[in-house]
Amino acid sequence: MTKALDEGPFFHGTTADLKAGDVLTSGHRSNYRPEVVMNHVYFTALVDGAGLAAELAAELSGGGATPHVYEVAPTGGFENDPNVTDKKFPGNPTRSYRSAAPLRIVREITDWTRLSPEALQLWRDRLISIPPHERGEILN
Structure with missing residues (x-):
């Protein structure tokens, strides 16, 4: 297990x-690969990174859900997210983490940066354009 870069605060984006x-x-379906049930809960030290995850979760749920960002506190050990750390990006520039233990909600964050409709459309187009077999394996 790699030593985590941050001590918090941490954030999670969801609907x-x-x-x-x-x-x-853990135990819920992935927002990005619904056929995968996740063994971990994912979070970040970047409030706007959690905002992006919340926006994408809302989009992937059919677009009718409301995105939320929460400050969270890990209740157990956590590690750098191996899906991005040193796999897609050197180090952990996304400051993304995962834990098999629950995350406790501290409070809702309301002042995160929302994506413009154009930026959201770009993300939607990117996600749709990647064939399922090319999305890569989720290290679960």
Whole structure:
């Protein structure tokens, strides 16, 4: 396990409507590969990175969901996200992490940077244009 770069605060983007004290757990389907049930909960030290994840989750759910960003606190150990760390990017510039333990919701963050409709369309086009067999393996 690689030593994590950050001590927090940490953030998670989702379409779930949560409140302080709630927990996020593993065992849910991936936003990016719905056929994969995730063994970890993912989070980042970048509030706008969590915002991007929330926007993409809303898009991938059919576009009708509301994106939310939450400050979260890991309840157990965590590691650098191996899906991006040294695989797609050297080091961990996305400051992305994962944990098999739950994340406790601290509070909702409302002042994150929303994507413009044009930027959201670019992300939508990118995701749609990648054939499922070329999306790469999720290290779960």
